[in-house]
Amino acid sequence: MLKKWFGKKEINRTLTLKAPLTGKLVALEEVPDPVFSEKMMGDGIAIEPSENVVVSPVDGEIIQVFPTKHAVGIKADNGLEILIHVGLETVSMNGEGFESHVQEGSKVKTGDPLLTVNFELVKEKAKSTVTPIILTNADQIETLNKIENNAVQKGVTGVIEVTVI
Structure with a gap:
């Protein structure tokens, strides 16, 4: 009984990632950058x-x-680590066209704004607007199921169901 009150909080090991952007779901293997398409940083999905x-x-x-605001790393409450890398070769934009709404240590809830991005500028100055969402701590993932969707809505549409060890 006391353990229930004072013991370690039970953490839900399974969670469903919601789409961080509204757009079209793209298979990670189709991202025109081998670092992502060959899953060198981890598995995941991408969104146009x-x-x-x-x-x-x-x-x-x-x-x-990231200092250039083109990418954000999040640690989910269950320990899953997620990298949202906005566009391809956007680091060279040095933050131009990116506005961050969070800082390291910020607590966030699903659907909270992280960044505002001028995608018209990204189209002009970078390789692509396609945005990979990578699960970076693969050694902690027990199961990973990508949810079949085409069009996704930010903060609403489930894109990946993951269980951590």
């Missing part, structure tokens, strides 16, 4: 965005906001 706001796909904590 149709809106400019990137939201949190999970409840968790921001563990990294």
Whole structure:
């Protein structure tokens, strides 16, 4: 009885990542960059965005906001680590066209705004607007199921169901 009150909080090991962007779902293997398509950083999905706001796909904590604001790392409440890399070769934009709404250590809920991105500028200055969402701590993943969708809505549509060890 006391353990129930004072013991370690039970963590749900399984969660469903929601789409961090509104747009069209793209298989990671189809991303025109081998670092992502060959899953060198981990498995995941990608989205071709149709809106400019990137939201949190999970409840968790921001563990990294790149200085160029083109990527954000999140640690979900169950320990899953997620990298949202906005566009391809966007690091060279040095933050131009990106506005961050979070900082390292920020607590976020699913659907909370992370970034606002000028995708018209990304189209001009970078290789692509396609945005990979990568699960970076593969050694902690027990099961990973990608949910079949074509069009996805940020903060609403489930894209990956993951169980961690």
